[in-house]
Amino acid sequence: MSGAAGIKQQAAQSASPALADRFYPIRRALETVAGPIVALLLASAAFSLFLLALGKSPADFFSLMWLGAFASSFSLTNTLQRAAPLLLTALCVAVPAQLGLVIIGGEAAVALGGLASTVVTLPLQGAWPPLVQILMALAGIAAGGGWIAITGLLRAKRGINETVASLVLSYIGIAIFNHLVEGLLRDPASLNKPSTYDIGAANMLGPIPGTDLHPGLLVGIVVCILCWVLISRTSLGFSMRVTGGNLRAAQLQGLPVNRLIILACVIGGGCAGLAGMIEVAAIQGRANSSLIAGYGYAGILIAFLSRQNPLAIIPMSVVLGGIGAAGGLLQRRMDLPDATVAVLEGFIFVAILASETMQGRIAWFQPRSKS
Amino acid sequence: MTEASGISRRTLLQGAAIGTAALAVGAPRPAQAADTVVGFIYVGPKDDYGYNQAHAEAAAMVKKMPGIKVVEEEKVPETDDVSKTMQSMIELDGASLLFPTSYGYFDPYMLRMAAKYPKVQFRHCGGLWQKDKHPMNTGSYFGYIGMAQYLSGIVAGHTSKTKKIGFVAAKPIPQVLVNINSFILGARSVDPSITCQVIFTGDWSMPVKEAEATNSLADQGVDVVTCHVDGPKVLVETAEHRGIYVCGYHADQSKLAPKGYLTGAEWNWITVYKKFIDEAKAGKPLDNFVRGGLSEGFVKTSAYGPAVSAEARKHTDAVKAEIMKGGYAVFKGPLKDNKGNVVIPAGKAFVETAIELESMNYLVEGVVGSLS
Numbered sequence: 001m002s003g004a005a006g007i008k009q010q011a012a013q014s015a016s017p018a019l020a021d022r023f024y025p026i027r028r029a030l031e032t033v034a035g036p037i038v039a040l041l042l043a044s045a046a047f048s049l050f051l052l053a054l055g056k057s058p059a060d061f062f063s064l065m066w067l068g069a070f071a072s073s074f075s076l077t078n079t080l081q082r083a084a085p086l087l088l089t090a091l092c093v094a095v096p097a098q099l100g101l102v103i104i105g106g107e108a109a110v111a112l113g114g115l116a117s118t119v120v121t122l123p124l125q126g127a128w129p130p131l132v133q134i135l136m137a138l139a140g141i142a143a144g145g146g147w148i149a150i151t152g153l154l155r156a157k158r159g160i161n162e163t164v165a166s167l168v169l170s171y172i173g174i175a176i177f178n179h180l181v182e183g184l185l186r187d188p189a190s191l192n193k194p195s196t197y198d199i200g201a202a203n204m205l206g207p208i209p210g211t212d213l214h215p216g217l218l219v220g221i222v223v224c225i226l227c228w229v230l231i232s233r234t235s236l237g238f239s240m241r242v243t244g245g246n247l248r249a250a251q252l253q254g255l256p257v258n259r260l261i262i263l264a265c266v267i268g269g270g271c272a273g274l275a276g277m278i279e280v281a282a283i284q285g286r287a288n289s290s291l292i293a294g295y296g297y298a299g300i301l302i303a304f305l306s307r308q309n310p311l312a313i314i315p316m317s318v319v320l321g322g323i324g325a326a327g328g329l330l331q332r333r334m335d336l337p338d339a340t341v342a343v344l345e346g347f348i349f350v351a352i353l354a355s356e357t358m359q360g361r362i363a364w365f366q367p368r369s370k371s
Numbered sequence: 372m373t374e375a376s377g378i379s380r381r382t383l384l385q386g387a388a389i390g391t392a393a394l395a396v397g398a399p400r401p402a403q404a405a406d407t408v409v410g411f412i413y414v415g416p417k418d419d420y421g422y423n424q425a426h427a428e429a430a431a432m433v434k435k436m437p438g439i440k441v442v443e444e445e446k447v448p449e450t451d452d453v454s455k456t457m458q459s460m461i462e463l464d465g466a467s468l469l470f471p472t473s474y475g476y477f478d479p480y481m482l483r484m485a486a487k488y489p490k491v492q493f494r495h496c497g498g499l500w501q502k503d504k505h506p507m508n509t510g511s512y513f514g515y516i517g518m519a520q521y522l523s524g525i526v527a528g529h530t531s532k533t534k535k536i537g538f539v540a541a542k543p544i545p546q547v548l549v550n551i552n553s554f555i556l557g558a559r560s561v562d563p564s565i566t567c568q569v570i571f572t573g574d575w576s577m578p579v580k581e582a583e584a585t586n587s588l589a590d591q592g593v594d595v596v597t598c599h600v601d602g603p604k605v606l607v608e609t610a611e612h613r614g615i616y617v618c619g620y621h622a623d624q625s626k627l628a629p630k631g632y633l634t635g636a637e638w639n640w641i642t643v644y645k646k647f648i649d650e651a652k653a654g655k656p657l658d659n660f661v662r663g664g665l666s667e668g669f670v671k672t673s674a675y676g677p678a679v680s681a682e683a684r685k686h687t688d689a690v691k692a693e694i695m696k697g698g699y700a701v702f703k704g705p706l707k708d709n710k711g712n713v714v715i716p717a718g719k720a721f722v723e724t725a726i727e728l729e730s731m732n733y734l735v736e737g738v739v740g741s742l743s
Contacts, residue, residue, distance in 0.1 A: 067463070074462050078455045178573060182542070183743060191730055192497065192544045193449075193475050283451045285479055289574070293450045328444045328456050332464060338416065338446040 021368045031365040032312075035358065036305070039351035040319075047347045056334055064333055068326030075325060077212045083321030084213075085110070087220030088275035089299025090306065090313045091227055092148065095268040096162070097308040098231055099261055100244040105151060105166030106272040107296030108173025109144035113273025114280045114291045115177055116143035119185065121199040132203045137277050144273015145266040147173055152265030156258035174292055181288055195288035205282040214282035216275070221314055223271060228310040230267075240264060272296060301345070305352050320345070406440040407467060407651060409433060410460035412453060413445045414473035415576060419602035421621040422575075426472045426496070428622065429640035439648060442466060449475030457484045461491055468651055470644070472496040477511070485509045492657050494647055496640075497546070499729065500660045510659035512643045514669035515723035517553040518694055519636030520597070521701045522672055522687050523618040524557020526633045527595040528565055529683030530616050531558070537588035538569045539581055539598040539606055543742040547599045548731045550636075553701050554597060554618075555737050561686070568593055569740035575601040585609040595633065607632070616678060623673045634687075635673035642668040664723050666695045698722055708733035709740075 048058035069079045092106035117136035124132050151169055154160040182194040205215050231237035243250040243257050250257050276291060284290055302320055306312035327341040360366070417427035423445065434441045442464045447456050453476050460466040461484075469491065471481050477498035485493045485506050498511040527536050536558055540547050555567040568591060570584040581598070582605050588596055589610070597618035598606045604627060610617035611628035619625065619635025643661060650657045663669035672691070675684055693699055703720035707713055714733050721727055734740060 068459070072462075074458065078459065081451060081455065191499075192546050194542070194544065279450075283479075288475075290449045290475055293448045293452075324452070325455065325459075328447070328459055329463060331444050332442040332460070338444075 024367045027365045031359065031362070032307075032309075035355040036312075036316075036352055039355040040348060043344070043347040043351040046351070047344050050343060050347075054336075056336065060334060061330065064329050065322070065326045068329035069322030078325040079318060079322040080213055080217050081321070082324045083317040084216040084220050085275045085279060085295045086298050086302050086317040086320060087217075087224055087313060088271045088278075089295045090302035090317060091223065091299075091310060092144075092268040092272035092296070093300050093303035094306065094308045094310055094313060095227055095231070095271070096148075096152075096261075096264045097303065098237070098240040098244050099264050100247070101152075101155065101261065101264065102163045103148060103151060103166045103265065103268060104163055104300050105148065105170035105173070105296070106268075106299050107292065107294070108170040108177070109147045109269045109272035110276040110279070110296050111177040111287075111291045112147050112173050112276070113140035113144035114276030114284075115180065115185070115196070115287045116140055116273070117277035117280050118196045118199055118287045121203055122197060125200055129202050132199075133205065133281060136199070136203070136281055137274060140273040140277025140280075141270040142273070144276060145268075145270035148265040148269025148272070149262055152262040155265075156261045170296070177287075177292070178289070185287075187286070190286075190288070193288055195286045198286045199280065201285075203281065204285060205278070214278070216278035216282055219274070219278060220317075223274070224310045224313050227267070227271075231310065236260075236263075272299070301349060305349065307356065319348075406438055407648070408440045408442060408460075408465050409648065410457070410464065410466040410469045411441065411443045412447050412456055412460075412469070412471045412473070412476065413443070414449065414475075415446060415601050417443070417445045419576075420604040420607070420624050420627065421600070421602035423472070423601065425622045425638040426470075426640055429638075429644050430470075432641045433644050433648065436645075436648065438652065447473075449473055449480075451480065454480045454484055457481065457493075458487075461488055466491065468492045468494070468647065468657075470494055470496065470647075474498065481509065482506070492647075492651065494657065494661075502659070505659075507656075507659065510657065510661070512647075512661040514638055514640075514643075515662065515664035516636050516638065516670045517549040517701065517728075518664050518699070518723055519670045519672050520550045520553040520620075521557040522691055522694075523597055523634055523636055524554040524559075525561055525687045525690060526557075526675070526679055526683050527554070527597070527616070527618055528558035528561030529680060529686065530633055530678060531565060531595045533592045533594045534562065534565045535591065535593045536565060536567045537585075537591075537593035537596040538567055538738075539584045539588070539596065539600060540569055540571050541575045541577075541600045542573065543571055545729055545731045548734065548742075549728055550599045550620075551738060552731070552733075552735045555735060556701055559737050563737075565737065567738050569734065569738055571740070572600065578602070578605045581605045582609045586613065589613040589615050597635075619673050625673055625676060628676075630676075631678065632673070632676040633679050634675050637671050637673055639668055639671045662724065664694075665691070666697055702728060707736045709736055709738045711736075 051058045051061055068075055070076055089106045089110060092109060093103055096103045117140040120135050120139040121132055151162050151166040154165045155162040181196055185196045186194050187197045207214055239255050240260055243255060243260050275295060279291060280287055302313055302316045306316045323341055323345060330336050330340060331338060411430045413423040413426060415423040417423055430441055430443055433439060442460055444456050447453050453471060457469055474497040477495045481493050481495055485508050489508055493509045495511045497513050500509060500511040538551050538554060540551060551569055558565045568588055572580040572584060581600055585596060585606050586609060595616040596610050598620055603620050603624055607617050607624040607627045611631045616631045616633050617628050618633050622637055625632040647657055700720035700722045702715060704715040705713060705717040706715040
């Protein structure tokens with residue numbers, strides 16, 4: 001065999017592994033799914049040991065989990081309802097994460113988004129409700145997006161660490177929220193729980209027909225899919241991923257890195273702001289301290305569990321929603337303290353993060369060449 | 372003959388036993404059909420030495436009543452989560468009487484569930500139930516704890532040497548302002564030169580800020596502190612550590628400060644819960660609006676600590692005896708706020724049940740601090 005022919009053959013092999021190994025894409029998808037599932041099983045096993053140490057039965061625990069989270073239409077509704085706000089707050093982390101940013105300030109974006117959406121209803125009482133609802137959503141998105149954009153600006157223009165900036169800004173945002181709700185925007189009739197004026201019963205979002213679920217669930221799923229399309233199927237998303245992969249390379253390619261950073265923050269913050277608007281329009285009817293319920297922080301957990309993939313956010317939110325839904329039943333039937341659920345979530349979080357280090361290490365999942 | 376039916380008696384029994392076992396696994400601790408299931412919902416942990424513990428201690432007494440099964444859930448936020456908790460208690464545990472104990476549970480969550488489940492009774496702690504606005508299967512209960520704070524103030528007034536006392540409060544809302552003002556009015560009834568520094572932490576459970584506030588009060592020379600936050604544990608422990616005196620709130624915290632604990636304003640919720648449950652068992656309609664103070668046994672005071680002088684005990688006991696007779700007014704004119712405006716004119720007096728006190732929006736003379 002001549003040298004030239006050998007090189008040619010090698011090139012053909014390395015250039016098209018996909019052709020040589022048609023099943024690789026399926027195995028790659030399997031690998032993505034198998035990691036979290038094995039991690040969930042390991043976390044459950046570790047948690048069972050913890051329960052045995054407490055003298056409680058793991059079998060009871062898991063059957064109650066099932067009963068409380070999925071077994072009946074009531075339980076399933078409960079789970080999905082809890083998942084709804086988390087879908088959007090997880091995007092507040094996952095979208096900027098495409099550029100390698102770790103944004104953890106979604107809590108304030110939810111609160112300010114909810115507040116802005118109540119403010120726009122004040123001059124619009126009696127207007128056509130769908131119009132009011134659209135304006136509420138826009139106000140919520142603008143407030144949430146604008147708030148996280150500050151973090152993006154600080155990162156892009158001044159090189160300030162976005163994780164610290166977003167967290168500190170979150171405290172400031174919540175302080176502004178409380179100041180306005182307890183002062184300027186307070187309904188004087190809200191005596192012992194300072195709140196804004198009610199948005200009006202006509203402007204409330206009704207449940208999805210035939211269910212007890214509010215439309216936030218559908219909105220969340222649609223926005224997750226849109227974000228996935230944006231990130232993996234558009235050139236804008238590709239630019240974001242390039243920037244996240246290698247900032248210097250992106251700059252050398254002439255990508256508008258600073259604008260991309262700010263844009264990703266606006267999109268992420270807008271999602272969280274929309275979560276706040278839905279919380280107000282579908283459930284609470286007014287803005288008060290109940291908006292600061294930890295949705296923003298739970299979103300961080302879900303985004304990391306989903307490995308920042310907007311599609312994976314959907315099942316992960318349902319898992320966390322289910323744990324939340326069953327948590328009450330576990331307290332009532334097994335006399336376990338509320339913190340038990342936090343322990344389970346901790347085990348899951350650690351197991352899934354650890355499973356990430358195994359990605360790409362198991363030969364069976366890797367591309368093969370025909371030889 | 373048994374063989375002819377195809378299933379032997381033994382197999383049938385075995386099957387039944389397995390089936391029963393499977394049912395027992397599927398639903399551990401099923402409710403007895405005859406039991407009345409009562410649900411308690413708390414916003415914080417059951418062992419917070421404070422607001423939630425006061426309710427949980429009463430729930431523990433309810434548990435011992437015959438024919439009653441208690442289900443409890445702690446750390447339920449004032450969001451849609453509480454609707455789901457109520458619904459879960461009704462659907463999965465068969466609860467027929469619910470006590471959601473946090474203020475923010477009332478509107479919209481409890482009202483929505485009450486409309487959805489008209490046969491279930493809901494009684495809420497802290498809200499203002501109104502006959503023309505709210506459904507008949509709902510109601511609210513609360514205690515006039517300001518009177519007990521007034522008595523704490525008298526003890527504080529006798530004990531303070533620096534004539535500076537302190538109050539760590541969550542938010543400037545009417546229920547909190549009544550307590551702050553009652554406390555300082557009690558202290559100033561002993562010595563009108565006493566001032567009370569108030570610090571608002573901004574939220575119901577802020578342990579770090581509560582500790583900082585207590586330390587800062589101690590640094591300023593304050594020697595008696597009390598509070599209105601959900602869990603007074605941190606404040607009480609910090610005060611003991613700093614060697615100053617402390618009056619408790621919500622529940623008995625004397626164990627946390629054996630030296631410095633003077634007395635405290637405590638809830639006595641079992642009075643209320645027993646009343647509702649007795650009504651339910653007797654098949655009578657439950658009251659919708661229930662309020663009471665010291666004389667009704669809705670609130671109580673902690674036993675005096677070792678640092679309380681004989682003189683202070685005598686004075687406080689005498690005032691308490693007056694209050695127990697009924698009609699005692701802590702808020703009476705002429706009363707000025709701490710900006711010099713007259714808030715209650717001379718000749719006017721508000722007893723604890725007065726509706727005017729439910730919308731209090733001032734700090735009285737002698738309080739150092741502001742509402743905004």
